[in-house]
Amino acid sequence: MKLPRRNFLHLAAGAAALPAMSRVAMAQAYPTRPVRLIAPFAPGGATDLVARLMGQWLSERFGQQFIVENRPGAGGNIGTETVVRAPADGYTLLVAGLNDAINATLYDKLNFIFLRDIAPVASIVTFPLVMVVPPPFPPKTVPEFIAYAKSNTVKINMASAGSGTPNHMAGELFKMMTGVNMVHVPYRGAGPALIGMLGRQVDVMFATTAATVEYIKAGKLRALAVTTATRSAALPEVVPVADFVPGYEASFWAGIGAPRGTSAAIIDTLNREINAALVDVKVTSRFDEFGGLVLPGSPADFGKFIADETEKWGKVVKFAGIKAD
DSSP: OOOOHHHHHHHHHHHHHHHHHHHHHHHHHOOSSOEEEEESSOTTSHHHHHHHHHHHHHHHHHSSOEEEEEOOOGGGHHHHHHHHTSOSSSSEEEEEEHHHHHHHHHOSOOSSOHHHHEEEEEEEEEEEEEEEEOTTSSOOSHHHHHHHHTTSSOOOEEEESSTTSHHHHHHHHHHHHHOOOOEEEEOSSHHHHHHHHHTTSSSEEEEEHHHHHHHHHTTSSEEEEESSSSOBTTBTTSOBGGGTSTTOOOEEEEEEEEETTOOHHHHHHHHHHHHHHTTOHHHHHHHHTTTOEEOOOOHHHHHHHHHHHHHHHHHHHHHHTOOOO
């Protein structure tokens, strides 16, 4: 049957509109069942904090449960791969972070390429680290520390939660930019590393504010500087490393990612609700406790941020010759 030209054009236009209409319908209906939010580290850390805050917020906003699943192991790679292998339907999401940017170069053989296989949804927050030393340690400022380390009369031991962890990488960036030498002493986690610091078995650590702020206030650790470009609300009296080492910046950050191929409509819906959280005082006040700075933005903004961080830390990994344990 031959259709009149007007009818044919009308049907063709309707057919072309179907994909767009289905995307809109999908976004409006999403989610119709619980969503898994994969946190690739054990409970209790900064990643877990972000996951539970966002899980609660999104559950309330959507009227569906966003269930946090902790999948620790291999520096976060086990949790990330869980999301990479999941269906691209918006029902399995990743709390992505600095570990993903580091691991892209740190590990020689991964079963995925993070920048290719995870679609950026939304950046959430960045947390400072703090350069701490035991109170008897002679240097009291970053310039004094650099001079002391370059004197060649002492060996400075730097604690970390393990090779390739954010506090290790912050220390390696400091070494790269200042030319000082510090002997890396990896522990099995941040808790044991802090015990080593408190016991004066090691000399310096680039630790999270969440883990150290009470020790600093109690005088059990001395803060030399924070690693963000500006001062932290959690430690407002502590200067940034960048005041003495121009361009230095190292932060723990977190955001949400989804499997590659997830609908743009679903990603945009999630991005909108996450950005709404970042101006809500119930959420921001929790981040403020640890000096967190919220990072609102589009999926494209988050994608560029991840790419920049991956390039930056890749250079540090290569400079230090670090290999995954």
